[in-house]
Amino acid sequence: MTNPTNTTKVLPKLKRILVIGSGGRENALAWALQRSHGIEKVWITPGNGGSSQHVGCNQLPTKENDVQSLLNDCSSNEIDLVVIGPEAPLAEGLSEQLRQVGLTVFGPCSKGAQLESSKDWAKKLMKEAGIPTAKHWVATTEVEALSTLEQMQCPLVVKADGLAAGKGVTVANSIEETKQAIQEVFQGKFGNAGEKIILEERLEGPEVSVFALCDGKRMIVLPPAQDHKRLKEGDKGPNTGGMGAYTPAPLINENTLNEIKKSILEPTLSALQEKNIAYRGVMYAGLMLTNSGPKVIEFNCRFGDPECQALMPLMGPELAQVLQACALGRLNQAQSLSIKKSCSACVVAATSGYPEAPRYGDLIKIEAHSDPSLQLFHAGTKWDENGNLITSGGRVISVVAIGETFDNAFTNAYNGMKKINFRGITYRHDIGNQVRNGW
Ligand code: AMP
Ligand code: GLY
Secondary structure (H helix, E strand, O other), X not given: OOOHHHHHHOOOOOOEEEEEXXXXXXXXXXXXXXXXXXXXXXXXXXXXXXXXXXXXXXXXOOOOOOHHHHHHHHHHOOOOEEEEOOHHHHHOOHHHHHHOOOOOEEOOOHHHHXXXXXXXXXXXXXXXXXXXXXXXXXXXXHHHHHHHHHHHOOOOEEEEOXXXXXXXXEEOOOHHHHHHHHHHHHOOOOHHHHOOEEEEOOOOOOEEEEEEEEOOOOEEEOOOEEEOOEEXXXXXXXXXXXXXXXXXXOOOOHHHHHHHHHHHHHHHHHXXXXXXXXXXXXXXXXXXXXOOEEEEEEEEOOOOOOHHHHHHHHEOOXXXXXXXXXXXXXXXXXXXXXXXXXEEEEEEEEOOOOOOOOOOOOEOEEOOOOOOOEEEEEOOEEEOOOOOEEXXXXXXXXXXXXXXXXXXXXXXXXXXXOOEEOOOOEOOOOOOHHHOOOO
């Protein structure tokens, strides 16, 4: 006999998914969602030169901020689930605009996205919830900021309050550098994002990214990942969006990950709930492992890029249903998410001049391969009018490989990198050295 209560527990039909965004992260998400149980088709909008290259994935031209066209796309393609990749549309309220017409959306509402879009708001929430994080001071004028610096008498971290495409942070090495960074923000270097400034105590320790898939009340924590933010080998040169990543990062063992869940992720989700925010999407904690334990450097309201590219090949075929269940606030009704016990390595090929002055428009050549443990996720690529694939963004392609060991995974990823060529191709040769044998 069937249990009648079971019928109320069945999640709605899930066959057609729209992924919004144009980076390597969105291509990796679409690829993994397309491989999930029962999925017929995945659309990516606006996508990039690689969006239609994965079997079952199709590209649409609609931009992230064109809400009316996105609504039309969802309706004409009978979309069952929308997954929003980047932070800007989340901060602008795209989730609630799509939910208003009854769509199922994975990605927090604009209030929840303040975890990333306002550092001041996020810091206040962390303080209220007792989340371990760097001490901070807020200033709305240069005089106020300089007076805090005068009192502290040590170099501080200077952050523009709003979204600044990952560029609004200066980790100053001296009081003079701190002063300069404060002046730059108030001179308008980051536009509106710098109308308010956050000064922070400088923490020390390795950094790790932890991601939780949240349904408003519950969460699934994914394997920790480590990103390589600096452009040059040896972690030198300017900060970038990320030049490579690997997962699971052995910096955090299962016990520490559980502690992080209990002391950081769950209290943050509860604090959001107390503010009546049903946070349904990715909670990304950028952590620093300090001598006095893990502390939050920042929260983001979406997957990291390139951490997402490294994570997706490890996700089981339940992923699409899990994201749908998060979007519906019903994670308890989803199948449990299986995660491959492999090592995953991601190396990013960037264009010359990245990040300050990326060079675009160069022809990209990619040698075909048939290795199922190797994936190429496009980011800054597009097709020109003559049907040639050309560079169109700073980070061009992520090469991702999985293996039984990090050695295998990185060897495979770097072999994969040799299959790509474009003028000025730039990538780090030392991604993951810290987890490879014999380095
Ligand atoms: P954020 O955009 O807040 O993640 O900052 C960018 C980078 O600046 C981080 O990945 C850290 O490497 C560094 N950073 C930010 N805040 C601090 C801090 N309080 N202490 C030391 N480094 C920091
Ligand atoms: N990889 C860092 C970020 O996505 O913010």
